[in-house]
Amino acid sequence: MNIALTVTNYVGIVAFAISGSMKAIRKGMDLLGVIVLGFTTALGGGIISDVMLGIYPPVNLTYLPYPLTAISAGLATFIFYRVFSNVGKPLMYADAVGLGAFSASGASLAYSISHNPLLVVLVGSITAVGGGVVRDLLANEVPVVLTREFYASAAILGSLVYFLLRFIGVNDASSALASMIITITLRFMALRLKWELPRRIINEDAVKA
Amino acid sequence: MNIALTVTNYVGIVAFAISGSMKAIRKGMDLLGVIVLGFTTALGGGIISDVMLGIYPPVNLTYLPYPLTAISAGLATFIFYRVFSNVGKPLMYADAVGLGAFSASGASLAYSISHNPLLVVLVGSITAVGGGVVRDLLANEVPVVLTREFYASAAILGSLVYFLLRFIGVNDASSALASMIITITLRFMALRLKWELPRRIINEDAVKA
Amino acid sequence: MNIALTVTNYVGIVAFAISGSMKAIRKGMDLLGVIVLGFTTALGGGIISDVMLGIYPPVNLTYLPYPLTAISAGLATFIFYRVFSNVGKPLMYADAVGLGAFSASGASLAYSISHNPLLVVLVGSITAVGGGVVRDLLANEVPVVLTREFYASAAILGSLVYFLLRFIGVNDASSALASMIITITLRFMALRLKWELPRRIINEDAVKA
Numbered sequence: 146m147n148i149a150l151t152v153t154n155y156v157g158i159v160a161f162a163i164s165g166s167m168k169a170i171r172k173g174m175d176l177l178g179v180i181v182l183g184f185t186t187a188l189g190g191g192i193i194s195d196v197m198l199g200i201y202p203p204v205n206l207t208y209l210p211y212p213l214t215a216i217s218a219g220l221a222t223f224i225f226y227r228v229f230s231n232v233g234k235p236l237m238y239a240d241a242v243g244l245g246a247f248s249a250s251g252a253s254l255a256y257s258i259s260h261n262p263l264l265v266v267l268v269g270s271i272t273a274v275g276g277g278v279v280r281d282l283l284a285n286e287v288p289v290v291l292t293r294e295f296y297a298s299a300a301i302l303g304s305l306v307y308f309l310l311r312f313i314g315v316n317d318a319s320s321a322l323a324s325m326i327i328t329i330t331l332r333f334m335a336l337r338l339k340w341e342l343p344r345r346i347i348n349e350d351a352v353k354a
Numbered sequence: 355m356n357i358a359l360t361v362t363n364y365v366g367i368v369a370f371a372i373s374g375s376m377k378a379i380r381k382g383m384d385l386l387g388v389i390v391l392g393f394t395t396a397l398g399g400g401i402i403s404d405v406m407l408g409i410y411p412p413v414n415l416t417y418l419p420y421p422l423t424a425i426s427a428g429l430a431t432f433i434f435y436r437v438f439s440n441v442g443k444p445l446m447y448a449d450a451v452g453l454g455a456f457s458a459s460g461a462s463l464a465y466s467i468s469h470n471p472l473l474v475v476l477v478g479s480i481t482a483v484g485g486g487v488v489r490d491l492l493a494n495e496v497p498v499v500l501t502r503e504f505y506a507s508a509a510i511l512g513s514l515v516y517f518l519l520r521f522i523g524v525n526d527a528s529s530a531l532a533s534m535i536i537t538i539t540l541r542f543m544a545l546r547l548k549w550e551l552p553r554r555i556i557n558e559d560a561v562k563a
Numbered sequence: 564m565n566i567a568l569t570v571t572n573y574v575g576i577v578a579f580a581i582s583g584s585m586k587a588i589r590k591g592m593d594l595l596g597v598i599v600l601g602f603t604t605a606l607g608g609g610i611i612s613d614v615m616l617g618i619y620p621p622v623n624l625t626y627l628p629y630p631l632t633a634i635s636a637g638l639a640t641f642i643f644y645r646v647f648s649n650v651g652k653p654l655m656y657a658d659a660v661g662l663g664a665f666s667a668s669g670a671s672l673a674y675s676i677s678h679n680p681l682l683v684v685l686v687g688s689i690t691a692v693g694g695g696v697v698r699d700l701l702a703n704e705v706p707v708v709l710t711r712e713f714y715a716s717a718a719i720l721g722s723l724v725y726f727l728l729r730f731i732g733v734n735d736a737s738s739a740l741a742s743m744i745i746t747i748t749l750r751f752m753a754l755r756l757k758w759e760l761p762r763r764i765i766n767e768d769a770v771k772a
Contacts, residue, residue, distance in 0.1 A: 259416065345385075
């Protein structure tokens with residue numbers, strides 16, 4: 146993994162862990178819950194991907210710098226909650242950087258195991274957004290990634306770009322870098338321009354099925 | 355897999371995907387959420403079973419016809435929601451066909467790996483109902499399969515029939531077909547006769563523990 | 564596994580299954596839901612650990628005495644709900660015994676695969692509390708382990724003790740026994756003295772993020 150991906154990967158772990166820990170605090174969880182939610186948000190997507198690809202124990206549980214970074218970020222969020230809640234906007238952009246790094250590294254990992262396009266796109270996307278889905282499930286909420294904003298879609302497109310570049314012969318490092326830049330750019334634009342995916346409006350009273 | 359199982363399997367993928375996508379629409383999810391919920395409802399059970407049996411990457415992520423069918427059904431539900439919501443009854447019977455096909459193929463897969471009766475019954479049932487459980491979790495609801503109707507029970511009994519037939523020497527194809535017919539028949543009867551499992555009535559005020 | 568661990572392990576399966584089944588009954592689930600929730604509470608943590616460590620099919624699905632014990636306990640809870648709901652306190656202590664047995668056996672299993680300290684602590688803890696987390700997710704609640712009491716923390720510390728003892732050369736059986744005693748003692752003290760982890764109080768109106 147080249148230096149750009151390494152740096153952005155750590156940016157992502159920190160940003161994701163903070164988002165998980167802040168949700169835990171808002172939900173009234175205790176210190177353990179805050180750290181667990183930070184941890185799973187930052188590392189859950191990679192763990193799910195490793196399990197699906199048959200890589201065990203999952204790298205996120207054994208390569209110590211990743212979990213230690215996530216746990217430290219969770220602890221810092223617990224202590225400096227007020228500070229972090231005042232920098233929501235920078236955090237959203239840091240989160241976008243993580244989205245790009247995670248989807249590129251997930252797509253790269255999947256491609257190293259199988260050249261199946263769907264697998265590459267799915268594993269790239271799950272690596273990027275799986276942690277956030279687990280965070281929302283543990284917080285007893287509908288995963289936000291399924292309901293609004295252009296977020297997972299950026300990871301899907303970025304992962305697809307990775308596959309296409311490899312398919313036409315570009316090497317891993319360049320494809321991953323390009324994929325990451327695409328995902329981050331799309332997500333930045335989505336934040337700026339408030340992109341939303343279409344929605345099916347139904348005028349039923351019953352919201353619960 | 356013989357022709358009957360192949361056809362019913364696709365019926366199941368389509369019916370399950372529609373049920374997931376309709377729930378997503380009713381929950382106000384966006385296009386991505388609708389497709390993801392359709393996808394996980396149709397293919398989630400098989401993915402969980404593959405992970406438990408050590409088959410990776412899971413077949414449902416790599417054998418393209420399955421995911422493409424599920425994604426297409428989700429997209430169709432998004433576009434033709436009104437049409438689909440008027441054919442609730444036929445959809446429930448199509449869903450029952452899928453229940454039978456999925457439990458038979460799950461039981462058959464488990465048996466090919468281990469002759470443990472519990473494993474065969476559990477994997478058959480999880481293949482059949484696991485996707486629906488994930489659907490309900492993502493929609494932030496108690497899984498309907500745990501609360502009412504005779505649904506998972508049909509899959510459990512069908513999977514058990516598969517095991518017993520293999521145990522007395524019947525071959526895979528015939529056992530799977532018989533298992534599927536049993537599950538579908540039980541589910542059809544349950545729909546017709548409104549079967550419910552017993553429930554423990556408690557007169558406590560506290561419903562939440 | 565020595566005799567002490569075997570006995571406490573069964574105590575844990577029964578206590579965990581009862582806690583899951585009682586929650587299912589309180590949530591109005593039917594007989595199947597009651598048995599499934601008992602089963603997953605008792606055996607879910609071990610299944611998740613096995614999947615993470617690449618042990619498949621998971622032992623809890625194939626070694627019949629474990630699932631049969633869990634299913635029997637669930638069934639007994641369904642029938643004798645009123646009796647069990649009057650012995651809440653003894654059940655909490657039986658649950659603590661299970662917590663100790665499960666975390667010790669999880670830590671021991673992880674250590675047999677990798678000497679990574681984080682992995683040992685995580686797998687020990689997940690084996691102990693993972694089933695309860697799945698129980699709460701299926702019941703559509705925030706996992707109680709993330710919000711209050713000194714519960715997972717006892718399992719984390721007990722798993723850490725296991726690792727440290729192995730690290731200084733103590734054998735598996737003695738380390739597991741000591742780990743279990745530490746976890747149980749901590750949990751008993753937590754129950755007696757009503758220990759709670761610190762919590763970050765925020766005076767925001769928004770509880771939902």
